[in-house]
Structure formats: structure tokens, C-alpha cells
Amino acid sequence: MQAKPEKPRLAWAVTGSGHYLEECLDIVRDLDDVDIFYSRAGEEVVRMYGHDPKEVTPSGRVYRDRAASSPPVGLFYRGDYHTLVVAPATSNTVAKMVLGFSDTLVTNIYAQAGKCRIPSIVLACDTEPEMDTPAPDRIVKVWPREVDLAHTHKLRSYEATTVVENPDKLLAALTARLKEI
Ligand SMILES: Cc1cc2nc3c(=O)[nH]c(=O)nc-3n(C[C@H](O)[C@H](O)[C@H](O)COP(=O)(O)O)c2cc1C
Numbered sequence: 001m002q003a004k005p006e007k008p009r010l011a012w013a014v015t016g017s018g019h020y021l022e023e024c025l026d027i028v029r030d031l032d033d034v035d036i037f038y039s040r041a042g043e044e045v046v047r048m049y050g051h052d053p054k055e056v057t058p059s060g061r062v063y064r065d066r067a068a069s070s071p072p073v074g075l076f077y078r079g080d081y082h083t084l085v086v087a088p089a090t091s092n093t094v095a096k097m098v099l100g101f102s103d104t105l106v107t108n109i110y111a112q113a114g115k116c117r118i119p120s121i122v123l124a125c126d127t128e129p130e131m132d133t134p135a136p137d138r139i140v141k142v143w144p145r146e147v148d149l150a151h152t153h154k155l156r157s158y159e160a161t162t163v164v165e166n167p168d169k170l171l172a173a174l175t176a177r178l179k180e181i
Helices: 021-029 040-048 073-077 091-099 105-115 146-155 167-180
Strands: 009-014 034-038 081-089 120-124 131-134 139-142 161-164
Touching: 009 021, 009 040, 009 105, 021 040, 021 081, 021 167, 034 040, 034 105, 073 081, 073 105, 081 091, 081 105, 081 167, 091 105, 091 120, 091 146, 105 120, 120 146, 120 167, 146 161, 161 167
Parallel strands: 009 034, 009 081, 081 120, 120 161
Antiparallel strands: 131 139
């Protein structure tokens, strides 16, 4: 296991969403003291949009979803992190978080952060009934389903969880949180 950092850091989870991906990576690049946790799809999709998963945070650690039991969750219990950001969060990951699943690295760290009372900020992709979203090669229109919008809405009521709808609100919520630390 990695050495414990001198002071708690920010954990940032990236899932397999093209929507708001570029904006999220731009925010991460401007941060210090951040470690990245990729879902399996997150790692793939980041590559599809032309980025190297390792280059997003040159000074931070990068965790990939390779093991069944998500060993990095132990870092949350050890106190390595003050906050978890999940951004962008796919429909799939939001649905699992709402139902309490913890069967991927990202859903696991969200669940374990909650059990350690570490706050999470989630940028959910499905917030509007109609959205323009970037595919790797063009902009496409998508219509999130009622079930997707309902999950985003429900997640807002969860303890230790702030749901934001766009990168500007993510940055505002994160800035406010970092001032509290
Ligand atoms: C190029 C590409 C872009 C995608 N963009 C989105 C997206 O914007 N929102 C979304 O919910 N899923 C998107 N997906 C689908 C997810 O990657 C897929 O549902 C995956 O199983 C999610 O796994 P994860 O939640 O563990 O990351 C995209 C897939 C690809 C290949």
C-alpha cells in the first residue's frame, strides 16, 4: 500500500462519460493534491477522447479498476482523503450509487466515503430531459430517460452527498469545500 500522505488529499473519480469529460479534466489539471480513480469505462473513454489516463494528474496517484474487492477503499478508512469528487458521473454509476451498489472501484469509494463520513460531490451527467453531448468525433443529441433523471434527483437527498449539474457548479462546490479544509 502507498505511504499515507502528510495531509488528506482530494480523491477524484472519473467514470465512462463523454459528457463534461473535457471540462472535468481541465479542472483536475489545475488542482494540487489530487488522486484519480478510474472506472474501467472511465479509463477507456478518457483514451477515446485522446487523453492519456496517467497524464491527467502528473503529481498524483492513479488508481484503476483491476481488482474485485477494490483495495484502494482502505485509503479512505486510513484518512488519506478529505473529499471525493465523482465527475463526470455516468447514468450507470449514478444508478448504482442510488441503489447502494459497491461493485466497481468508483461505486465502492463512494460507498466507503459515505461510511467514513467523507463528503462527496457528484457531477451527474443526466440532469436535463434533452442535452447536446460530445461523442469523440461529433456532437450528438441525447434524451436521458425518466429513470436516469429520477436517479439524479434521488441522489440529491443522500447524506454527505452534493449533486451538481454542470462544471461551473462543480467548481463552485469544490472551491467552497477546499476553503473549509
Ligand atoms: C465514447 C463514449 C461516451 C460515453 N458517454 C457517456 C455519457 O456521456 N454518459 C453516460 O451515462 N454514459 C456514457 N457512455 C457509456 C458508459 O461508458 C457505459 O455505460 C459504462 O458501462 C459506464 O461504466 P461506469 O459507470 O462504470 O464508468 C459512453 C460510452 C462511450 C464509448
